[in-house]
Amino acid sequence: MTDDILYSIRNLTVDYKTRAGIVHAVDNVSLDIRRGEILGLVGESGCGKSTFGKALLRLHDGPASIPAGELWFDGRDLMKVPMKDMPEVRGAEIGMVFQDPMTSLNPVQSILEHLTETIQAHEPGTSDAAAKARAEELIERLGIRHERLNEYPHQMSGGMRQRVMISLALALRAKLVIADEPTTSLDVIVEAKFLDLLKELQEEFGLTILLITHNICVVAEVCDRVAVMYAAKMAEVGTAEEVFGAPKHPYTQGLLNSVPNIDMDEIELYKMGGEPPSLLHPPKGCRFHPRCPQAMEICGQQEPSFEEIANGHRTACWLYQAHEAAARAKEAANG
Ligand SMILES: Nc1ncnc2c1ncn2[C@@H]1O[C@H](COP(=O)(O)OP(=O)(O)OP(=O)(O)O)[C@@H](O)[C@H]1O
Numbered sequence: 001m002t003d004d005i006l007y008s009i010r011n012l013t014v015d016y017k018t019r020a021g022i023v024h025a026v027d028n029v030s031l032d033i034r035r036g037e038i039l040g041l042v043g044e045s046g047c048g049k050s051t052f053g054k055a056l057l058r059l060h061d062g063p064a065s066i067p068a069g070e071l072w073f074d075g076r077d078l079m080k081v082p083m084k085d086m087p088e089v090r091g092a093e094i095g096m097v098f099q100d101p102m103t104s105l106n107p108v109q110s111i112l113e114h115l116t117e118t119i120q121a122h123e124p125g126t127s128d129a130a131a132k133a134r135a136e137e138l139i140e141r142l143g144i145r146h147e148r149l150n151e152y153p154h155q156m157s158g159g160m161r162q163r164v165m166i167s168l169a170l171a172l173r174a175k176l177v178i179a180d181e182p183t184t185s186l187d188v189i190v191e192a193k194f195l196d197l198l199k200e201l202q203e204e205f206g207l208t209i210l211l212i213t214h215n216i217c218v219v220a221e222v223c224d225r226v227a228v229m230y231a232a233k234m235a236e237v238g239t240a241e242e243v244f245g246a247p248k249h250p251y252t253q254g255l256l257n258s259v260p261n262i263d264m265d266e267i268e269l270y271k272m273g274g275e276p277p278s279l280l281h282p283p284k285g286c287r288f289h290p291r292c293p294q295a296m297e298i299c300g301q302q303e304p305s306f307e308e309i310a311n312g313h314r315t316a317c318w319l320y321q322a323h324e325a326a327a328r329a330k331e332a333a334n335g
């Protein structure tokens with residue numbers, strides 16, 4: 001593992017046990033998160049983004065389990081950390097902003113109490129006055145007036161609660177913040193401000209951010225690199241320039257073409273055919289092949305590997321593994 005990689009996720013699988021059978025919501029996924037970057041994770045609803053984000057903290061409950069994978073965070077495999085010690089990792093090293101932050105804030109504790117408790121737990125010996133001053137500074141930094149610190153989570157809007165979650169991660173001086181759909185409950189103006197803020201935090205605190213969203217415009221705005229997920233698998237990863245400028249996977253191409261553009265006639269808007277597959281019974285071969293306009297015979301037979309096609313730019317698509325496909329076709333013709 002090179003030094004510039006903060007989190008190296010290797011062959012991660014996350015299962016949900018359901019009445020109908022086992023759902024592999026994340027299926028053998030590998031991904032590197034580099035120090036100081038904002039990495040966007042995109043994909044259609046239900047493809048496994050939140051499950052993946054939570055698994056990075058081993059925050060899976062009830063029907064979920066991680067049957068396989070290595071989670072190398074800052075040099076140690078979190079899969080080997082005893083579960084009882086995981087709250088410490090979650091507190092001090094990786095912060096998470098959930099899709100619904102209400103569930104992760106204590107309803108009977110004011111925002112001030114949340115922050116001062118976190119600050120004092122992380123830096124024992126901090127006086128009440130110093131902790132309060134830091135809480136005020138942090139919350140103002142996130143665009144919430146410090147007078148609102150005495151309020152309770154239910155008194156704040158969804159977007160404010162998400163900013164409170166980020167301020168908690170900052171209070172801990174977390175190395176990584178995983179933000180799951182942090183802008184879905186914000187209007188476009190607040191969203192733009194929030195995205196600017198993420199950029200500022202990245203620069204000022206050297207924060208590494210995994211930004212999970214189904215909004216590709218958000219990713220284009222702030223992310224250094226982009227990971228595209230499809231049906232529990234990684235389809236493509238690369239820099240934002242590579243993925244947006246020259247997308248390789250037909251799914252990424254479809255996603256980008258289906259984003260409305262202000263200069264575009266509605267008629268021009270591409271609509272990707274079909275639906276994402278059921279994760280209970282995913283199709284054989286490449287999971288995208290039933291919807292793929294460029295599908296070849298091999299795509300329905302065998303899964304493509306997640307191959308590097310240029311420095312750091314990877315995709316799982318037979319179009320870029322043509323030599324192998326050709327060899328197999330020849331083999332089939334001969335045999
Ligand atoms: N508690 C659960 N029990 C069983 N299946 C689940 C559970 N939570 C999620 N799933 C399934 O796992 C898959 C991935 O869900 P996940 O919430 O990770 O998707 P997502 O990409 O975050 O979607 P969205 O964009 O809608 O937030 C889905 O097929 C979902 O139905």
Ligand SMILES: [Mg+2]
Nearest residue numbers: 049050051099
């Ligand atoms: Mg989600």
